[in-house]
Amino acid sequence: MRQFRSMIYPYVVWLAIMVVVPMLLILLYAFTKEGNSVTTFRFTLENFTRFFSDAVFLDVLKRSLIIAIVTTILCVLLGYPIAYAIASGPEKSRMFWILMITMPTWINMLVRTYAWVGILQDDGLLNKLFGLFGLEPVKMMYTTFAVVLGMVYNFIPFMILQIHASLAKMDKSLLEAASDLGANRWQSFLRVTLPLSLPGVLSGITLVFLPAVSSFFIPKLLGGGQYVLIGNVIETQFLTSGDWNFGSAISLIMAIIIMLSMYFTRKVDTDPSANGRSE
Amino acid sequence: MKKLIQFKNIVKEFDGKLVLKGVNLDIYENEFVTLLGPSGCGKTTLLRILGGFLTQNEGEVLFDGQEISKVPPYKREINTVFQKYALFPNMNVYNNIAFGLKIKKEPKDIIEQKVKRMLKLVNLEDYADRSVTEMSGGQQQRVAIARALVNEPSVLLLDEPLGALDLKLRQEMQHELKKIQKEVGITFIFVTHDQEEALTMSDKIVVMKDGEIQQIGTPTDIYNEPVNEFVANFIGESNIIEGVMLQDKVVMFEGRKFDCVDEGFAENEVVDVVIRPEDLDIVPREAGKLKGVVKSVLFKGVHYETMVETKVGTEITVQMQVSDDRPVHNEAANEKISANDFYLDVEDIEELDEATIIARADAQAWNPEEDELISIKEVQYTIKKENGTYPVTFSTAAGTSVTVNMIVKDENRIISQENEEQIFAVNFFKKVDEIQESIALETDLKTWANASAWSLDGEQAVEITDVKYDFDPEHITPGTYAVTFATKGYEYKIDTTDKHEVGEEVGLTFTPEDIHIMSRAQ
Numbered sequence: 001m002r003q004f005r006s007m008i009y010p011y012v013v014w015l016a017i018m019v020v021v022p023m024l025l026i027l028l029y030a031f032t033k034e035g036n037s038v039t040t041f042r043f044t045l046e047n048f049t050r051f052f053s054d055a056v057f058l059d060v061l062k063r064s065l066i067i068a069i070v071t072t073i074l075c076v077l078l079g080y081p082i083a084y085a086i087a088s089g090p091e092k093s094r095m096f097w098i099l100m101i102t103m104p105t106w107i108n109m110l111v112r113t114y115a116w117v118g119i120l121q122d123d124g125l126l127n128k129l130f131g132l133f134g135l136e137p138v139k140m141m142y143t144t145f146a147v148v149l150g151m152v153y154n155f156i157p158f159m160i161l162q163i164h165a166s167l168a169k170m171d172k173s174l175l176e177a178a179s180d181l182g183a184n185r186w187q188s189f190l191r192v193t194l195p196l197s198l199p200g201v202l203s204g205i206t207l208v209f210l211p212a213v214s215s216f217f218i219p220k221l222l223g224g225g226q227y228v229l230i231g232n233v234i235e236t237q238f239l240t241s242g243d244w245n246f247g248s249a250i251s252l253i254m255a256i257i258i259m260l261s262m263y264f265t266r267k268v269d270t271d272p273s274a275n276g277r278s279e
Numbered sequence: 280m281k282k283l284i285q286f287k288n289i290v291k292e293f294d295g296k297l298v299l300k301g302v303n304l305d306i307y308e309n310e311f312v313t314l315l316g317p318s319g320c321g322k323t324t325l326l327r328i329l330g331g332f333l334t335q336n337e338g339e340v341l342f343d344g345q346e347i348s349k350v351p352p353y354k355r356e357i358n359t360v361f362q363k364y365a366l367f368p369n370m371n372v373y374n375n376i377a378f379g380l381k382i383k384k385e386p387k388d389i390i391e392q393k394v395k396r397m398l399k400l401v402n403l404e405d406y407a408d409r410s411v412t413e414m415s416g417g418q419q420q421r422v423a424i425a426r427a428l429v430n431e432p433s434v435l436l437l438d439e440p441l442g443a444l445d446l447k448l449r450q451e452m453q454h455e456l457k458k459i460q461k462e463v464g465i466t467f468i469f470v471t472h473d474q475e476e477a478l479t480m481s482d483k484i485v486v487m488k489d490g491e492i493q494q495i496g497t498p499t500d501i502y503n504e505p506v507n508e509f510v511a512n513f514i515g516e517s518n519i520i521e522g523v524m525l526q527d528k529v530v531m532f533e534g535r536k537f538d539c540v541d542e543g544f545a546e547n548e549v550v551d552v553v554i555r556p557e558d559l560d561i562v563p564r565e566a567g568k569l570k571g572v573v574k575s576v577l578f579k580g581v582h583y584e585t586m587v588e589t590k591v592g593t594e595i596t597v598q599m600q601v602s603d604d605r606p607v608h609n610e611a612a613n614e615k616i617s618a619n620d621f622y623l624d625v626e627d628i629e630e631l632d633e634a635t636i637i638a639r640a641d642a643q644a645w646n647p648e649e650d651e652l653i654s655i656k657e658v659q660y661t662i663k664k665e666n667g668t669y670p671v672t673f674s675t676a677a678g679t680s681v682t683v684n685m686i687v688k689d690e691n692r693i694i695s696q697e698n699e700e701q702i703f704a705v706n707f708f709k710k711v712d713e714i715q716e717s718i719a720l721e722t723d724l725k726t727w728a729n730a731s732a733w734s735l736d737g738e739q740a741v742e743i744t745d746v747k748y749d750f751d752p753e754h755i756t757p758g759t760y761a762v763t764f765a766t767k768g769y770e771y772k773i774d775t776t777d778k779h780e781v782g783e784e785v786g787l788t789f790t791p792e793d794i795h796i797m798s799r800a801q
Contacts, residue, residue: 176332177365179352181379181430191378195369 029248047249079159142224166200316487567786612677
């Protein structure tokens with residue numbers, strides 16, 4: 001195997017250029033003052049104090065986290081039954097449904113989100129449908145509902161695929177064993193199926209929470225200009241205000257929040273006490 | 280004893296294939312019953328029907344007199360030890376065993392007491408907090424048994440539970456399982472394809488094949504008095520010889536009468552005689568009830584497996600005349616043609632036609648450049664129904680021809696009254712390259728010599744198992760060679776502690792009790 005060692009060098013170089021250098025640049029920007037000239041930078045914590053002392057930014061951060069958490073919870077609640085139904089079907093129908101779930105992701109996310117604009121807007125598809133039943137048009141665009149709907153719609157396939165994978169690889173004889181030992185279907189599910197599919201749920205949570213918390217175009221399209229999430233703030237700093245230093249600092253704060261949440265998810269996943277005698 | 284489980288005419292099919300063909304079986308309280316059979320015999324299906332994981336297409340399953348086909352598994356007083364244990368990987372040993380009790384919502388202290396007792400029963404007292412995924416196969420097996428037994432079922436089902444263990448551990452577990460069954464005093468229904476396992480542990484063995492029960496009995500019954508050839512072969516190794524029951528307690532085989540202990544057969548009924556390898560003894564030739572020659576000796580660890588042939592098959596030897604004749608070459612038409620002389624019986628002449636002659640003479644014409652066969656258009660011959668030599672000429676449409684001889688001779692046949700069979704074969708002519716190019720020489724030799732064997736009444740074909748020749752087919756030269764065809768003789772497998780030499784002339788002896796008679800009807 002030794003002679004293959006040298007083959008990893010191109011990848012090391014690639015990683016350095018594409019991952020490490022940009023990260024270092026973000027770090028550098030976050031801790032420096034204005035002026036993009038590399039030669040004259042001055043270190044400061046100003047960017048961070050500005051973020052944490054301004055109630056508006058903290059508000060946006062709070063709202064972003066709440067929306068991401070709500071999205072994640074909805075994805076679990078909707079995705080689990082779907083994944084369960086798919087996994088309990090025969091092999092052929094499983095393949096079909098997984099394809100159905102994956103297929104929309106082949107189309108650009110932006111395009112699909114625009115489609116929701118057409119459905120949700122005041123004279124859109126849904127409201128026209130309501131009109132047929134004599135209902136008043138409902139305002140849906142530019143509400144929390146629309147943003148959460150857009151996020152759940154976009155991210156739920158990740159949840160379903162992860163949960164399905166862990167359900168599908170479960171040994172079916174375990175359910176027979178549970179039934180043999182006196183457990184009815186509901187008890188078997190609670191005591192065997194659910195605990196064994198938790199790793200899938202946890203990785204699904206990670207895969208949904210991360211893009212949800214930092215998403216900026218879904219709130220922009222479906223939430224309108226006034227519905228600002230943290231992703232939008234970062235975007236504005238870079239593209240509109242041109243304050244790269246402040247933008248980098250917010251990115252760094254988000255990265256740390258995400259890293260912490262991942263760390264805790266992992267911890268729950270591998271916690272040996274979950275295996276213990278306690279009820 | 281009380282009947283606990285009754286299978287009544289159970290039929291089960293999967294995708295139109297019958298897996299169980301009307302099984303009737305009673306199982307009593309406190310029995311260790313083994314369902315034994317090769318894979319695909321339906322034993323696991325029967326077990327799964329009892330466990331409630333499958334429903335039969337026809338028939339009834341009675342448990343304690345109650346029909347239970349509609350009762351779901353979790354309401355049955357039956358627990359199962361699954362083939363691959365099916366332990367819950369998300370729980371430790373304690374929680375796996377406590378699973379059933381927790382479902383029943385038993386008080387915590389009672390659960391703890393019962394689980395501890397089970398851990399003791401299966402010798403895993405120190406393993407309560409272990410994760411089951413970290414345990415060896417044997418330990419997982421014990422956990423699976425404890426998890427099932429802790430629910431105090433009236434019946435424990437075990438589906439090939441020892442299959443995944445190595446030999447030594449398997450033997451250990453066999454004794455342990457038997458011990459546990461005696462201790463808890465409930466019915467064990469054990470499924471296996473391993474006859475040794477069945478013989479070691481069971482009170483009752485049910486031998487199954489192709490969805491049907493072949494025999495039900497104690498291990499000794501089944502071993503000593505198998506009802507048919509399948510059971511005899513499946514339960515240990517056997518010598519099975521054809522014989523005739525002359526009267527009660529007298530059987531004739533190998534042309535001699537022997538005393539036996541079996542009775543109840545029809546007079547002169549044709550039967551199979553079973554003698555176990557360990558029941559036969561090798562003695563000096565004069566003292567033997569049967570006489571034979573040692574054919575092979577295999578060392579098996581505790582004993583030698585000695586094969587003794589008591590009778591060679593019926594043999595016939597023919598002459599093969601090998602020439603290096605070249606095919607006739609017609610350069611003008613760019614064709615080659617070849618054929619062999621061949622022998623015929625007078626009796627064959629009546630049915631002789633051109634196709635037969637072409638086949639027997641192996642006549643062929645071909646284009647040497649393209650290597651393509653050309654059909655033979657004309658076969659010219661005259662023949663009389665008496666011995667002699669008759670020329671035959673084969674020609675193609677282009678006029679390429681070759682002439683060979685048909686030699687009519689008396690039939691070459693050997694009749695063995697002793698073996699009650701006859702064997703035929705004729706001398707034949709071949710070319711060097713035909714022998715060198717043969718891919719399946721023994722089959723070709725049989726075809727070329729037209730060799731066949733029949734029972735004396737002419738009704739049953741007998742297989743020619745042996746083709747003997749002493750030339751090297753790769754480097755054969757023109758000349759005459761002997762080829763011998765033979766049918767199978769009688770061979771006995773004998774387990775001995777002494778080593779015998781191959782070729783030694785010996786006698787075989789046995790007692791009347793060693794002979795087991797099986798009816799051929801089944």
